Amino acid sequence: MTAALDVSRRTFLVTSAAAAGGFALGFNIPFGGGEALAQASPEINAWVMVKPDETVVVRVGRVEMGQGTLTGLAQLVAEELECDWAKVTTEYPTPGQNVARSRVWGNFQTAGSRGIRDSHDYMRKGGAAARQMLIQAAANEWGVPAGECSVAKGVITHGSSGRTTTYGKVADAASKLEPPQEVQLKDPKDWTIAGKPVKRLDTVEKLNGSQIYSIDVKRPGMLNAAIKACPVFGGKLKSFDAATVEGMPGVKKVVSVGDNAVAVVADTWWRAKTALDALPIEWDEGPNAGLSSESIAEMLEEGLTAEQAFVGNQAGDVKAAIAGAAKTVEAVYGFPYQHHATMEPMNATALWTNDRCEVWTATQNAEAALATTASAAGLPVGQCEVYRLNLGGGFGRRATSHDFVRQAVLIAKQMPGTPIKMIWSREEDMLHGYYHPVTQARLVGALDADGNLTGLHMRISGQSILATINPQGLQNGRDPATFQGLNPSGTEGVLGYTIPNLLIDHAMRNPPVPPGFWRGVNNNQNALYLESFMDELAHAAGKDPLEFRRRLLVNHPKHLAVLNAVAERAGWGTPAPQGVHRGLAQHMGYGSYVAACAEVSVDDGGKLKIHRIVAATDCGHAVNPQQIEAQIEGSFAYGLTALLYGEITLKDGKVEQENFDTYQMMRMDEMPAVESIVMPSGDFWGGVGEPTIFVAAPAVLNAIFAATGKRIRSGPLMNADLRRA
Amino acid sequence: MVSLTINGTVHEVDAEPDTPLLWVIREQVGLTGTKYGCGVAQCGACTVHLDGVATRSCSLPISAIMPEQKIVTIEGLSPDTSHPLQKAWLELDVPQCGYCQSGQIMAAAALLQSNPDPSDEDIVAEMTNICRCGTYNRIKAAIRLAAEQNRG
Numbered sequence: 001m002t003a004a005l006d007v008s009r010r011t012f013l014v015t016s017a018a019a020a021g022g023f024a025l026g027f028n029i030p031f032g033g034g035e036a037l038a039q040a041s042p043e044i045n046a047w048v049m050v051k052p053d054e055t056v057v058v059r060v061g062r063v064e065m066g067q068g069t070l071t072g073l074a075q076l077v078a079e080e081l082e083c084d085w086a087k088v089t090t091e092y093p094t095p096g097q098n099v100a101r102s103r104v105w106g107n108f109q110t111a112g113s114r115g116i117r118d119s120h121d122y123m124r125k126g127g128a129a130a131r132q133m134l135i136q137a138a139a140n141e142w143g144v145p146a147g148e149c150s151v152a153k154g155v156i157t158h159g160s161s162g163r164t165t166t167y168g169k170v171a172d173a174a175s176k177l178e179p180p181q182e183v184q185l186k187d188p189k190d191w192t193i194a195g196k197p198v199k200r201l202d203t204v205e206k207l208n209g210s211q212i213y214s215i216d217v218k219r220p221g222m223l224n225a226a227i228k229a230c231p232v233f234g235g236k237l238k239s240f241d242a243a244t245v246e247g248m249p250g251v252k253k254v255v256s257v258g259d260n261a262v263a264v265v266a267d268t269w270w271r272a273k274t275a276l277d278a279l280p281i282e283w284d285e286g287p288n289a290g291l292s293s294e295s296i297a298e299m300l301e302e303g304l305t306a307e308q309a310f311v312g313n314q315a316g317d318v319k320a321a322i323a324g325a326a327k328t329v330e331a332v333y334g335f336p337y338q339h340h341a342t343m344e345p346m347n348a349t350a351l352w353t354n355d356r357c358e359v360w361t362a363t364q365n366a367e368a369a370l371a372t373t374a375s376a377a378g379l380p381v382g383q384c385e386v387y388r389l390n391l392g393g394g395f396g397r398r399a400t401s402h403d404f405v406r407q408a409v410l411i412a413k414q415m416p417g418t419p420i421k422m423i424w425s426r427e428e429d430m431l432h433g434y435y436h437p438v439t440q441a442r443l444v445g446a447l448d449a450d451g452n453l454t455g456l457h458m459r460i461s462g463q464s465i466l467a468t469i470n471p472q473g474l475q476n477g478r479d480p481a482t483f484q485g486l487n488p489s490g491t492e493g494v495l496g497y498t499i500p501n502l503l504i505d506h507a508m509r510n511p512p513v514p515p516g517f518w519r520g521v522n523n524n525q526n527a528l529y530l531e532s533f534m535d536e537l538a539h540a541a542g543k544d545p546l547e548f549r550r551r552l553l554v555n556h557p558k559h560l561a562v563l564n565a566v567a568e569r570a571g572w573g574t575p576a577p578q579g580v581h582r583g584l585a586q587h588m589g590y591g592s593y594v595a596a597c598a599e600v601s602v603d604d605g606g607k608l609k610i611h612r613i614v615a616a617t618d619c620g621h622a623v624n625p626q627q628i629e630a631q632i633e634g635s636f637a638y639g640l641t642a643l644l645y646g647e648i649t650l651k652d653g654k655v656e657q658e659n660f661d662t663y664q665m666m667r668m669d670e671m672p673a674v675e676s677i678v679m680p681s682g683d684f685w686g687g688v689g690e691p692t693i694f695v696a697a698p699a700v701l702n703a704i705f706a707a708t709g710k711r712i713r714s715g716p717l718m719n720a721d722l723r724r725a
Numbered sequence: 726m727v728s729l730t731i732n733g734t735v736h737e738v739d740a741e742p743d744t745p746l747l748w749v750i751r752e753q754v755g756l757t758g759t760k761y762g763c764g765v766a767q768c769g770a771c772t773v774h775l776d777g778v779a780t781r782s783c784s785l786p787i788s789a790i791m792p793e794q795k796i797v798t799i800e801g802l803s804p805d806t807s808h809p810l811q812k813a814w815l816e817l818d819v820p821q822c823g824y825c826q827s828g829q830i831m832a833a834a835a836l837l838q839s840n841p842d843p844s845d846e847d848i849v850a851e852m853t854n855i856c857r858c859g860t861y862n863r864i865k866a867a868i869r870l871a872a873e874q875n876r877g
Contacts, residue, residue: 066821209800271741668849
């Protein structure tokens with residue numbers, strides 16, 4: 001009954017926070033402990049807690065994984081709250097608390113560049129409502145109308161009497177007031193905290209080793225587990241010989257995990273891993289043992305010309321346009337599997353007893369992690385809890401599939417009462433990803449005698465993420481996410497080009513390799529295919545690639561504006577430095593408009609140097625311009641790593657790349673100078689964590705064509721010969 | 726038992742001689758600022774100083790370390806986050822997820838120790854640690870800033 005009591009106690013504490021004289025749950029986990037601490041700090045509402053020392057605690061449902069969301073959302077709340085920014089801190093509610101309070105903190109999932117753009121409204125309203133309640137509390141104390149009071153930096157002033165008080169002093173009284181029915185949000189033009197390049201709130205701990213990531217969790221009596229799952233997708237565990245390793249130093253137990261994995265539990269992780277490496281294991285490799293990159297490529301090639309395909313965008317009669325064209329251009333592109341390769345490998349710590357299961361982990365969606373925990377634990381959700389630790393990178397890997405949480409719980413279940421920290425080795429992490437899906441595309445363009453684009457057929461062939469991860473998201477079998485950035489309308493990702501005869505369709509081919517949402521998702525290949533091909537068309541038409549695009553973007557001024565901005569800043573049309581060549585790309589995704597102009601050189605030996613990239617982003621409202629610049633720079637590192645090196649290949653049903661020696665990353669010496677143009681045009685909220693990735697590869701590929709005359713249509717560039725043709 | 730001098734303190738640790746220094750630092754000694762990233766000396770997240778030299782601790786067995794050799798981890802770089810590089814990192818808001826930053830800072834600190842005024846070429850030649858978030862340009866700028874401030 002301990003667990004049930006525990007839960008009801010939590011619920012009681014939270015819901016009676018105000019009535020109990022200012023008790024609220026603190027959800028911070030500064031030492032990875034995860035205990036919910038009762039603090040004598042009034043909760044004004046779900047978003048805002050004010051402590052007697054004037055500290056303002058902003059609660060954030062979304063998660064920070066480096067992208068700056070925590071700081072950005074706190075800025076938005078603080079802006080409406082009119083508190084002192086220097087006194088703002090943040091904390092995470094747990095998913096269990098969210099469930100207990102009817103999901104008052106909204107959706108925890110942090111993906112799709114949605115951290116700010118999908119939660120700014122309710123969080124700003126939370127800040128504004130708290131401000132009104134705090135002012136009302138002061139007005140009540142003074143016996144004056146609230147309308148006669150004003151606030152600045154958390155100090156409330158009564159106009160005619162000049163009396164002042166502070167948020168910290170009236171917080172307890174404010175927490176007992178009814179929240180206002182309606183609140184007025186500020187005009188972004190009047191922002192003083194939001195919209196400004198303030199420093200992040202979470203930096204110092206990352207400079208001295210005190211930041212606790214999931215992999216750093218310590219629990220009393222904790223043991224460590226190393227795990228191996230069948231390296232062939234869909235394979236099973238056949239047998240293992242525990243006796244061989246049971247006498248090794250520190251080893252406590254060898255356990256099977258589900259039907260496809262085995263783990264060694266030891267006092268330290270290194271001893272667990274050492275024993276696991278010595279453990280004889282037999283696998284049943286199952287039906288995919290013959291799978292290879294070549295067999296997958298054949299599947300996709302068949303789809304390039306298949307009769308049946310799902311339509312994403314259609315106008316006019318593309319067949320007739322191609323048949324009647326003065327000139328046609330045709331090309332086939334490809335985009336290989338990519339791995340997320342978060343710097344922190346997957347890991348989770350679990351504690352299981354008969355009536356309760358707790359998990360400490362790094363997740364982009366703690367609610368999904370809680371559901372996985374309950375399912376693996378065999379317990380109701382109300383008897384489970386997940387504590388959120390810092391993420392050493394997410395990039396989509398920790399957003400949907402909590403296979404690592406499931407494994408940790410299944411191990412802990414075999415050692416009731418003992419906390420088990422399970423860490424994947426880098427090799428395990430590489431072999432068990434949810435990979436950026438593989439696709440190819442065949443594009444055919446029709447040009448008239450004047451070089452105008454009259455028709456375009458873009459056939460995508462390849463893997464659907466939703467078909468595996470979220471089949472209920474399919475629409476009559478069609479995966480709408482396949483067409484990111486190519487849609488005819490909407491606010492998410494609209495094709496900027498107006499082409500009279502158009503067909504964009506998808507032949508779904510799903511190899512048995514788990515696909516996942518990889519930063520940028522399907523925009524990555526869609527932008528690479530289309531923006532490279534637009535360049536091909538421009539050259540075939542004998543036109544300047546910028547002018548060619550401009551004419552087709554006339555109906556989409558925001559797409560055009562970012563393109564023009566990078567062209568102007570980069571000096572498009574003016575001579576580049578000796579040996580340097582330029583390439584352009586533009587795309588819209590996750591609600592934002594992005595463009596890039598890359599400057600590269602290729603020496604006689606075919607060695608590429610990316611000198612500079614000018615990048616523009618119109619994200620509507622720019623909450624923290626310097627953090628947007630950080631996301632733009634980071635997006636180039638991520639997108640160009642994929643272009644230069646990123647390729648997961650399969651042989652005998654297994655991933656061939658097991659570590660950073662065979663799956664290379666861009667390092668500092670290859671990172672170009674980045675000039676960011678943050679140009680928010682207002683009136684909408686676009687994401688910034690991903691969009692720049694879309695244009696990274698095509699801008700560089702187009703610049704490589706300008707430099708060499710070679711059109712590279714499939715990455716990675718490490719496989720390409722870039723010497724001039 | 727093996728004797729190791731870490732951040733000025735001698736630790737007697739119970740670990741097999743082939744255990745990598747990284748895991749002894751993290752598990753037996755309990756300092757978790759030094760990170761595991763790859764285990765094969767590729768990513769640099771585990772970088773510490775061994776007698777002042779930037780060393781990838783994931784691939785260094787403790788049997789190769791003499792008791793008198795001085796090991797410094799990120800926790801021992803400065804008592805109050807006041808190393809010029811830590812201040813420059815803070816000034817330029819360098820970290821994103823932060824996971825690689827302990828290693829980046831330790832690599833940069835060893836660089837400045839041996840080369841107080843590095844050129845951009847010197848910096849990129851020495852700074853080979855991986856950052857998946859892509860903070861490279863800010864890291865480079867922060868190293869330059871710290872070097873400038875050292876010059877006064």
